[in-house]
Amino acid sequence: MQRTHKRISISALLLCGLLPLSAQASNLLVNNNISHQEVLDAQQAWGEALIKISQTYEQKGHAEAKKLAKQVLDQAYGYQQGAVLFKPTLASGEQTFRTEVDGALSYFVGSDKQYPQDSGFALKGWKEYSFDNAAVYINGDVALTMGHVKLIDNKGKQTLVDKSWAFKKDEQGQLRIVLHHSSLPFQP
Amino acid sequence: MQRTHKRISISALLLCGLLPLSAQASNLLVNNNISHQEVLDAQQAWGEALIKISQTYEQKGHAEAKKLAKQVLDQAYGYQQGAVLFKPTLASGEQTFRTEVDGALSYFVGSDKQYPQDSGFALKGWKEYSFDNAAVYINGDVALTMGHVKLIDNKGKQTLVDKSWAFKKDEQGQLRIVLHHSSLPFQP
Amino acid sequence: MQRTHKRISISALLLCGLLPLSAQASNLLVNNNISHQEVLDAQQAWGEALIKISQTYEQKGHAEAKKLAKQVLDQAYGYQQGAVLFKPTLASGEQTFRTEVDGALSYFVGSDKQYPQDSGFALKGWKEYSFDNAAVYINGDVALTMGHVKLIDNKGKQTLVDKSWAFKKDEQGQLRIVLHHSSLPFQP
Amino acid sequence: MQRTHKRISISALLLCGLLPLSAQASNLLVNNNISHQEVLDAQQAWGEALIKISQTYEQKGHAEAKKLAKQVLDQAYGYQQGAVLFKPTLASGEQTFRTEVDGALSYFVGSDKQYPQDSGFALKGWKEYSFDNAAVYINGDVALTMGHVKLIDNKGKQTLVDKSWAFKKDEQGQLRIVLHHSSLPFQP
Numbered sequence: 001m002q003r004t005h006k007r008i009s010i011s012a013l014l015l016c017g018l019l020p021l022s023a024q025a026s027n028l029l030v031n032n033n034i035s036h037q038e039v040l041d042a043q044q045a046w047g048e049a050l051i052k053i054s055q056t057y058e059q060k061g062h063a064e065a066k067k068l069a070k071q072v073l074d075q076a077y078g079y080q081q082g083a084v085l086f087k088p089t090l091a092s093g094e095q096t097f098r099t100e101v102d103g104a105l106s107y108f109v110g111s112d113k114q115y116p117q118d119s120g121f122a123l124k125g126w127k128e129y130s131f132d133n134a135a136v137y138i139n140g141d142v143a144l145t146m147g148h149v150k151l152i153d154n155k156g157k158q159t160l161v162d163k164s165w166a167f168k169k170d171e172q173g174q175l176r177i178v179l180h181h182s183s184l185p186f187q188p
Numbered sequence: 189m190q191r192t193h194k195r196i197s198i199s200a201l202l203l204c205g206l207l208p209l210s211a212q213a214s215n216l217l218v219n220n221n222i223s224h225q226e227v228l229d230a231q232q233a234w235g236e237a238l239i240k241i242s243q244t245y246e247q248k249g250h251a252e253a254k255k256l257a258k259q260v261l262d263q264a265y266g267y268q269q270g271a272v273l274f275k276p277t278l279a280s281g282e283q284t285f286r287t288e289v290d291g292a293l294s295y296f297v298g299s300d301k302q303y304p305q306d307s308g309f310a311l312k313g314w315k316e317y318s319f320d321n322a323a324v325y326i327n328g329d330v331a332l333t334m335g336h337v338k339l340i341d342n343k344g345k346q347t348l349v350d351k352s353w354a355f356k357k358d359e360q361g362q363l364r365i366v367l368h369h370s371s372l373p374f375q376p
Numbered sequence: 377m378q379r380t381h382k383r384i385s386i387s388a389l390l391l392c393g394l395l396p397l398s399a400q401a402s403n404l405l406v407n408n409n410i411s412h413q414e415v416l417d418a419q420q421a422w423g424e425a426l427i428k429i430s431q432t433y434e435q436k437g438h439a440e441a442k443k444l445a446k447q448v449l450d451q452a453y454g455y456q457q458g459a460v461l462f463k464p465t466l467a468s469g470e471q472t473f474r475t476e477v478d479g480a481l482s483y484f485v486g487s488d489k490q491y492p493q494d495s496g497f498a499l500k501g502w503k504e505y506s507f508d509n510a511a512v513y514i515n516g517d518v519a520l521t522m523g524h525v526k527l528i529d530n531k532g533k534q535t536l537v538d539k540s541w542a543f544k545k546d547e548q549g550q551l552r553i554v555l556h557h558s559s560l561p562f563q564p
Numbered sequence: 565m566q567r568t569h570k571r572i573s574i575s576a577l578l579l580c581g582l583l584p585l586s587a588q589a590s591n592l593l594v595n596n597n598i599s600h601q602e603v604l605d606a607q608q609a610w611g612e613a614l615i616k617i618s619q620t621y622e623q624k625g626h627a628e629a630k631k632l633a634k635q636v637l638d639q640a641y642g643y644q645q646g647a648v649l650f651k652p653t654l655a656s657g658e659q660t661f662r663t664e665v666d667g668a669l670s671y672f673v674g675s676d677k678q679y680p681q682d683s684g685f686a687l688k689g690w691k692e693y694s695f696d697n698a699a700v701y702i703n704g705d706v707a708l709t710m711g712h713v714k715l716i717d718n719k720g721k722q723t724l725v726d727k728s729w730a731f732k733k734d735e736q737g738q739l740r741i742v743l744h745h746s747s748l749p750f751q752p
Contacts, residue, residue, distance in 0.1 A: 140516025
């Protein structure tokens with residue numbers, strides 16, 4: 001019915017020293033907030049999706065990889081709800097910010113004449129992924145994260161990026177990325 | 189595309205003394221918040237819907253009135269998103285709180301054996317409606333209101349109630365009632 | 377330092393299969409949201425405060441009871457942050473809504489010429505309190521509750537009211553009532 | 565009394581076709597949300613503060629510049645409310661993320677043995693500042709921005725950075741930075 005619609009256990013009420021006035025009282029809870037675990041799950045899912053696009057590209061070719069990337073963008077980002085604040089790692093110049101879904105899709109799978117700089121970040125043979133949050137900030141149905149993301153490709157090469165995300169929980173309980181700022185570490 | 193997705197006018201940017209770095213910058217705004225005007229509009233719409241159900245009952249009978257009431261509940265309340273905190277004016281006893289849509293529908297149009305106390309509040313020949321907020325409290329995508337609501341029926345009889353509402357703005361920009369507490373004025 | 381500022385346990389990170397990239401990473405969490413337990417605690421605290429004001433009146437007189445009531449209003453309501461949407465059980469007419477702290481204080485302890493209808497609701501010898509939520513709705517740092525509240529005075533007389541609350545969590549983590557609608561049950 | 569505590573004009577009510585039931589009704593509004601203008605103002609203020617620290621350093625020396633920087637961090641960032649997600653432009657390695665105020669202060673004014681890589685970003689003779697938002701995302705009392713920030717120093721040298729901010733409005737109506745990710749443009 002909805003994301004967190006549950007009956008409060010009677011034992012919990014008894015712990016609070018409450019005597020229910022009516023046995024028919026339904027004791028319903030609606031909770032629209034993001035939990036910390038949901039944020040961690042969404043971060044994990046992002047990496048798994050990236051690896052899956054890479055694998056799909058290797059095994060089934062570009063068309064299937066692009067199809068999957070579009071699905072991921074539709075499900076895991078907030079483009080269908082409006083602009084997304086997306087600064088991909090390797091985007092630059094006047095196309096630094098990919099606020100529309102076409103620009104995001106091009107960044108991940110390339111082959112879009114409108115974005116000649118894109119070679120397809122998700123096609124680079126990614127095999128492993130991990131993230132390490134420096135901090136997480138939760139405010140209602142939005143959560144902010146900042147930290148390192150490490151990617152390893154099929155040749156064992158590591159790529160480390162500094163990454164910020166903002167996730168917005170939608171009405172179906174799905175966390176969607178509404179801000180994504182990724183940058184290569186500063187080289188002093 | 190979404191509820192408040194608009195391009196910021198260039199004049200507004202100039203007023204801020206900003207020189208856009210790129211002519212292609214899109215300057216998009218997503219705003220999930222409720223505005224005061226949206227709250228007033230939703231309050232107005234509630235009364236108009238009540239009167240329309242009354243008129244439909246008089247002109248087309250109970251089945252049509254019930255159908256309309258169901259539509260109003262689906263569109264203007266949050267039952268499809270979860271429990272609604274609804275204490276109707278004339279509900280009492282173990283059926284005081286109508287957290288499920290069936291109980292709300294019965295309150296407005298009656299004729300439900302599960303709710304024998306309900307005679308159909310929306311069927312009482314309502315002709316006029318006005319509200320007077322004592323205060324409005326806006327917090328993100330939720331707004332709280334409290335005040336008097338005055339209803340006048342087709343015989344000119346006035347009914348004044350003390351009413352609190354909480355509205356939640358959904359992803360389509362529709363305000364939905366998630367709390368509705370209505371009570372007859374205390375008689376000292 | 378703040379309300380929910382804690383280090384995530386290393387075991388939790390290991391459960392998530394994460395290898396921290398840096399042993400110095402601080403893994404901080406800020407969470408501004410209301411939890412269901414905080415709501416239940418605030419509801420419990422409201423009843424305890426009411427009983428304490430009653431006891432203080434009996435044992436130490438009106439001045440001390442008024443002093444305590446003012447403290448409770450300052451700590452547990454949102455008057456210092458702005459208007460509160462308060463419809464007390466026994467308030468009526470043009471003074472139905474007590475959006476300012478003076479009106480709320482008068483309702484609880486009376487003796488204010490500006491509010492001649494008030495006899496002091498908190499002075500009525502309350503001894504016991506319980507609440508039974510029909511539903512709870514949590515949205516960010518605001519939570520809505522609706523249900524029955526039962527009060528028993530020192531003569532064993534029970535008073536049952538229909539009550540809605542909206543709590544807002546402040547920056548110190550204190551839940552404050554920003555909406556309070558209380559009404560006697562409808563008598564069919 | 566509070567940040568947006570105002571009486572709704574009677575003309576506004578008349579426009580809505582409402583007849584106030586009581587001339588004494590107070591018609592109060594509390595609004596905790598961030599407005600788009602407040603976001604633009606906070607972005608403008610950030611740049612002005614940076615320039616002021618630079619000027620103070622030139623005119624009054626390091627001690628005064630550090631004192632001012634500490635004031636700016638206390639007023640314009642959320643460190644006193646908890647961890648801040650801060651990735652400064654020129655920070656790297658294990659000190660990439662400055663979630664504590666000491667690390668932020670060192671980044672801006674240097675001279676902290678704990679942060680040997682910091683030379684004091686705010687001391688670099690900044691004279692001009694402008695920002696160009698690619699998009700703004702507003703959700704309750706939090707707003708996200710992403711775009712270019714351009715800084716010009718006293719020798720006319722331009723620095724362009726990709727910057728994301730999250731602002732949280734506090735109870736006094738002050739916007740505080742709770743996420744700040746700044747990075748040099750990717751060099752293809």
